[in-house]
Amino acid sequence: MSAHHLIAGIDLRQEGYLFTLLIASVLFLVGLRGLSRSETARRGMSLAAFGMLLAVMGTLLSRKIVTYEWIIGGLIVGTVIGVPMGRWIPMTKMPERIALSHAFGGLAVALVGVAEYFNYSQLLGPFDIGAVGFEVLLGTMTFTGSLMAFGKLLGVLPGRPQTFPGQNTMNLTVLAVALAVLAILVARPDRHALFITLLVIGLLLGILMVVRIGGADMPVVICLLNSYAGLAAAATGFALNVPVLIVCGALDGGSGFVLAVHMSKAMNRSFRNVIFGAFGAVAQTNPMTKYVGVVREGSPEDAAELLKLAGSVIVVPGYGMAVAQAQHAVRDLGELLEKNGTIVRYAIHPVAGRMPGHMNVLLAEANVSYDQLYELDLINGDFQRTDVSIVVGANDVVNPAARDTPGSPIYGMPILDVDQSKAVIVLKRSMKPGFAGVENDLFVRPNTMMVFGDAKKTLAEIAAAVKNEG
Amino acid sequence: MECQNFLILLYIFALAVFAGYQVISKVPQLLHTPLMAFTNAISGISLVASLIIAGEGRNIASSILGAVAVAAASINVVGGFLITDRMLKMFKKKEKTEA
Numbered sequence: 001m002s003a004h005h006l007i008a009g010i011d012l013r014q015e016g017y018l019f020t021l022l023i024a025s026v027l028f029l030v031g032l033r034g035l036s037r038s039e040t041a042r043r044g045m046s047l048a049a050f051g052m053l054l055a056v057m058g059t060l061l062s063r064k065i066v067t068y069e070w071i072i073g074g075l076i077v078g079t080v081i082g083v084p085m086g087r088w089i090p091m092t093k094m095p096e097r098i099a100l101s102h103a104f105g106g107l108a109v110a111l112v113g114v115a116e117y118f119n120y121s122q123l124l125g126p127f128d129i130g131a132v133g134f135e136v137l138l139g140t141m142t143f144t145g146s147l148m149a150f151g152k153l154l155g156v157l158p159g160r161p162q163t164f165p166g167q168n169t170m171n172l173t174v175l176a177v178a179l180a181v182l183a184i185l186v187a188r189p190d191r192h193a194l195f196i197t198l199l200v201i202g203l204l205l206g207i208l209m210v211v212r213i214g215g216a217d218m219p220v221v222i223c224l225l226n227s228y229a230g231l232a233a234a235a236t237g238f239a240l241n242v243p244v245l246i247v248c249g250a251l252d253g254g255s256g257f258v259l260a261v262h263m264s265k266a267m268n269r270s271f272r273n274v275i276f277g278a279f280g281a282v283a284q285t286n287p288m289t290k291y292v293g294v295v296r297e298g299s300p301e302d303a304a305e306l307l308k309l310a311g312s313v314i315v316v317p318g319y320g321m322a323v324a325q326a327q328h329a330v331r332d333l334g335e336l337l338e339k340n341g342t343i344v345r346y347a348i349h350p351v352a353g354r355m356p357g358h359m360n361v362l363l364a365e366a367n368v369s370y371d372q373l374y375e376l377d378l379i380n381g382d383f384q385r386t387d388v389s390i391v392v393g394a395n396d397v398v399n400p401a402a403r404d405t406p407g408s409p410i411y412g413m414p415i416l417d418v419d420q421s422k423a424v425i426v427l428k429r430s431m432k433p434g435f436a437g438v439e440n441d442l443f444v445r446p447n448t449m450m451v452f453g454d455a456k457k458t459l460a461e462i463a464a465a466v467k468n469e470g
Numbered sequence: 471m472e473c474q475n476f477l478i479l480l481y482i483f484a485l486a487v488f489a490g491y492q493v494i495s496k497v498p499q500l501l502h503t504p505l506m507a508f509t510n511a512i513s514g515i516s517l518v519a520s521l522i523i524a525g526e527g528r529n530i531a532s533s534i535l536g537a538v539a540v541a542a543a544s545i546n547v548v549g550g551f552l553i554t555d556r557m558l559k560m561f562k563k564k565e566k567t568e569a
Contacts, residue, residue, distance in 0.1 A: 357499060
């Protein structure tokens with residue numbers, strides 16, 4: 001170590017590196033705190049990005065790095081792919097984007113684990129091997145699991161849960177085998193075959209875990225994969241003795257877990273039920289209760305008549321709005337009604353869409369002011385004082401059966417009480433039941449008007465009709 | 471790694487989980503998608519580990535694994551921060567001019 005780097009016995013390159021990592025950890029936590037309010041969120045993000053820059057610079061200047069060509073190559077490839085992914089992916093594709101990035105996170109961690117094992121397997125003690133084992137297991141599992149989720153969201157893989165008898169037993173057995181292999185590996189670190197087995201089981205587990213999850217359960221699974229990606233990064237921190245990885249991993253793992261719990265609660269289901277229950281498949285085989293009542297179908301013009309007279313309107317968006325990319329059309333109609341003097345608000349169910357906060361992002365993209373977006377608890381009491389509710393591509397989250405029919409598969413799930421408003425306009429493609437396969441009695445209530453067709457087109461027609469005579 | 475060292479890392483992990491839980495549970499539902507993109511970007515900190523593997527020059531296989539890991543992690547860092555910022559920029563309160 002050359003003398004000019006030493007000040008008071010401190011090696012600037014080595015201790016400086018560790019110091020940047022410490023600063024980064026603090027900045028990440030402070031930055032995350034900024035997200036508790038939308039006014040401070042961007043500043044928080046900038047702090048975290050600065051922390052990341054510091055950590056990377058510190059690492060590049062540290063003594064551990066002796067050659068730069070592979071690093072530069074990797075950074076160029078990453079930037080060339082990362083910039084378009086950050087800049088141009090449409091907001092409707094956010095769930096896909098997040099799932100794919102979990103896959104990249106899992107891949108990076110798994111590869112680091114493989115390199116560590118083969119470089120140092122003779123030097124590693126039981127704790128290191130345990131950490132590397134967990135790192136590779138979680139990393140590979142996150143990788144394939146997230147790719148599966150990505151495929152399902154994209155529609156390349158079947159969205160319905162794929163189930164077969166004995167599936168749970170099989171999955172648990174595979175998990176138990178993985179842990180057993182890991183235990184033996186800790187005792188015999190030089191057995192490369194064991195390590196490879198662990199890696200393959202991890203890849204397999206990711207597929208097995210997600211293959212049985214259906215579309216509307218995706219929010220929970222994406223959160224769980226987020227959590228696993230975090231835990232994998234934390235395991236890397238243990239293996240390499242780098243605390244910043246442990247801190248970040250804990251934040252990422254914790255956030256995924258908190259969100260997953262939030263989502264499960266919003267569906268009135270336990271984790272176990274989401275992971276082992278395969279909701280969609282079970283409900284499919286249930287005898288369906290048939291409609292008792294008549295569907296009242298209306299034209300866009302009929303809907304416009306209702307809306308012109310309304311003093312207050314609540315819009316309830318669902319996954320259908322994302323599919324139809326109707327968020328701008330929703331905003332246009334909302335603004336038009338506001339000009340007529342109508343109070344327009346938006347009610348967001350926590351599990352509407354395919355990931356937490358999906359609807360909020362889409363409406364924000366369409367320039368809807370965020371103080372018009374209301375969470376379930378804050379707006380549910382207001383439906384009975386509301387003239388018209390507009391349901392845009394939502395189904396299970398507004399199904400009164402969840403509140404009133406104890407036998408229903410979705411009974412107990414908190415819903416938005418749109419049926420209590422004076423009139424309900426439901427925009428829907430067809431009478432097909434929602435993800436849970438449960439018929440929705442809302443559609444045949446006397447105060448409900450169904451307007452069939454593509455939500456974006458229908459909304460534009462309603463807006464045109466409101467404008468014509470308004 | 472000694473047991474003692476392992477315990478110190480476990481301390482860090484436990485405290486970070488607690489601090490993280492406190493901070494994250496205060497994030498409103500409104501910002502849950504940006505939260506996921508944000509944590510995704512900072513979990514790209516595994517870039518630090520990937521940089522070391524790619525740059526420590528042990529052998530060619532290890533360097534290649536490291537380089538691929540660097541690419542994957544930097545996709546998350548670069549793309550993650552860009553998309554988080556893009557989303558957060560959209561969350562605006564409208565100026566009520568007509569009123």
